[in-house]
Amino acid sequence: MQEVVTISVSQRANHLTTQFFNCQEENLYKGTSEDAVDPTVFLYPSIDRVAKSASYYPRALLWDSKYGNGSLGTYQYENESEDYHFNNHELKSADNHDVVTTQKRIEPSAYQKALDGNATLPELNKDNTKYWSDYSRLIYQPYSLNYLQNWYHDTENPNLPDFKGLKTQRFSNAEQGVNEWNECQDDFNDEHLRTALERCDSLQGFNLVTDVDTAWGTFSKSLLQDLRDELPKTTIFAWGFFEPDILTKGKQSIDNKYQIKNTILSSIFSMKECDLYFPLYASPNLTNWELGGQTCGLFDTVNSVLANKDQSKRRQMAYLVDCLTDGEPKRNMVTSMVRDDDKLDYGYVSHVSPYEKRGSASSSREYHEFSFINITRGPQKDDGEKKDDNKNKKDNYRNIATTTYCPSSTIPDQFKKNLSYSVKLSSTEKNRDLYRHWSNYVSRYFRFDDEREELKDDLETLVSAYEYGWYSDDDSGDD
Template identity: 25%
Template sequence: MHEILTLQLGQRANYLATHFWNTQESYFTYSSEHESLVDHDIHFRPGIGADGNETFTPRTVIYDLKGGFGTLRRLNALYEIEEPTASDALWNGRALIQRQAAIEQSAYQQSLEEGLPPPKLTTESVRYWSDFNRVFYSPKSIVQLNEYELNSGLMPFENWTSGEELFDSLDKEHDLLDRDLRPFAEEADHMQGIQIISGVDDAWGGFASKYMDRLRDEYGKTTVWFWGLEDGITSVPREKRLSKLSNTAKTISEIAPQATLFIPISISSAALPSYVQLATVSQWHVSGLLATALESITLPSRLRAKRVTLGQLASALNVNGNQNIAKLRMSIDQKDAHNGHHRPGRMELQSQSMDARVPSQDHNSSDNIEVKGEETSVFDIDFFPSDMVDHSRGRERSVKKSHVFGEIETYRGEEDDVDEGMYQEDEGPERARRRAAGLRIIHKSSTVLPFPMLDSFPHIYAQSDSPKGLSVKASLSTDTTVALRIKTLQQIVSRAIAFDEREALRNSLGEIAEAYEEGWDGGSDSDDD
């Protein structure tokens, strides 16, 4: 069935994943006449509820700190199990019970339980990711880490080594893979891969790095996609910026060499298109924007027709075998907002980015293959982290032309714009020819299934009220600009990392950066570091 398992590590990851699961739940159809385009068995597991009826719950393991789950209960309407209780024989003295005040359930969750029309959600009413959750989870999916408390001022979960130490202590006591992940893996008939969603610029980066080490020990050949969440540096207090970037450098150094694909994602300080109205202080808003792109670009991996696995998608990006850090971009089709006359950001030409070293190719405008000297797809939103402490070297190198090694594009939209199930990939002799010529390896897919506008989703788009959903174009690409980002982190390491680990980390980052410059001169000889 090509199942995909998901690991959610931390509050930011759980906000994003909640949007993802709400979207997957919306694809379920309950009529034999209308079969869903999405194969639910890939991300959902069948089971039997307390009433004996068949259930479907996500194939996911959710980690969060104490207080991070909000009103979400480990037990729910589908599963009624008894929690283990301490034996009276352990203590013969008088017991004094102190209970922490329960978090009041949101009006949205109350209406879902009662089967009533839910009220409109706002940034004030969404306090936790569970406040807008629409999905039941298996009790096996819920893992609360009581050693740290969410938003604690006394013991903040911010230091990278704190995450490492927490994983080591828990794994020594429980063997986390055996307890938490293996039950889901053993249920899978033919596992397609594992996707991990985690913060990388705080202690969750250290926790995730240790988790990745254990994953590779147990599942060495399994495809693993890692979505690395970062806060935009401009939104972080100045005194914490170096610490955040140092945490990020450590996470990339540890995880990128082991992941099949590593996708760093952030909302940078760059201006968003006018059709996006985002409250950047709201994780509900920010994660909604990120989830639109994540859910769209991975959609081909769960379609019933013309399915493309996570491994095949990663192969199209990792052209030379050592380029597995990818950039995520997206555009929302604004046809309806412009009376159908124009689609800004869908597929436009960018003639000013031509590279004279690559001969011009004669392609139909519908191909829009993004290589220098060919027509270029333009995207409105770039999620690749770009905010840096030291911009001087970035300005110096910004004049260099970038080279794209590989790219995958997914378009989802209206029927008159989509060749349903279309699949295009450079392979065989054509792939070899394009690689030898320094041209981009391209993979495209499309579907008529739009991105649904649910009542749990924030109104961040101009077309948020569209009953048809959104037409979205998303892209993942590997290119030479990744090297600039890694090398900038490498420079930061010199100022923020202790001497005993500085050189090892610098060398590790240097090796990663070299993979995105090898065999390609971006048009400038001034590239000394």
């Protein structure tokens, strides 16, 4: 088997991860169907040979702020649970010890109570899915759950934890993310990460899911650096959520004045260290539960290719990297991710405003497409055409068939209407606009930053990698 471990960093990322693993649980009921996936790629099977049964746990490492896990306790589903008090991840020892309560206990959601009691499940909505644990259907092992030391979850602003629960500072500064990682990296690397790796027979790679425009971005940046040092040849896909910003005609949050800086620092480093980078647009009109359900249609599609039970259709992570970079490793940020059934583009780059200084010759034409992958879910249509010429052979390489989408009942109804669809992932010249915007921003606002010159060089290199054809001289930018 070729296992894939998912590292999820932030409350928003954990909602997506929860939806994905709920779908993996749904896939278990397909059994030996030809349209099934291999559950052991993303789930760790624990075999009970006496009872002749198997339990499946997510191959996942989740990071959240304190109390961001809602009512879920770290050791809640362990056999020795009667010895502990599960107010989140705080432990209570024997009854003869005093317990200090620091925060009001978070009660389990009605969905979790029904799930644990094997009762009729209530319908999910925006109000009863505040925490990702409110609707998580699989049990996580204790090593999977990790928490920040100094930052607490705020239900009013769930994507920006506040310092010590005092609501005086937000987890928005790049330096905060680095400092927080330095405090907890040893325990994570030596115990939690190593435990996850020991449960893999033949590790294929990682999915790293995070927010990039808050301190979670630089926290993940530091985590990714340690991960790459530990496993230099392992394939890593990074998935970064972006909120609307000044480049997408959005409004920058007052709570996050460092938004663009965090985005640039986290994205550039991630592109250097990972093999493919998927920038995900986080619509402000959706809750985290809804966004997780929407984005799961993309995330599950890409990952289904890696776990197809039909070996002739299964592909490796390195195969997808080759298709999308096409021999140019610097072009590893995916420009667009479009579903054919609703024309939804999950990508952040597609929302970025066109660069205003484009030359007249280039502004009148469409963006050049360097490479693409087309992943089709469900039954394939036979067009009856022969595919023996070079062009069709190349297109065949980039057209991948995979299993029908099997959404969990926790996915919002509007995002599971169609189970057979295609997703096109492409790398286009549009990325040049984004890097030009970032380069100008660094030149103007990073004037006293130690990383300014290195960032400018990195961005100019990326601009060159995504250029195609002729550009006007006044498109060179200035300092």
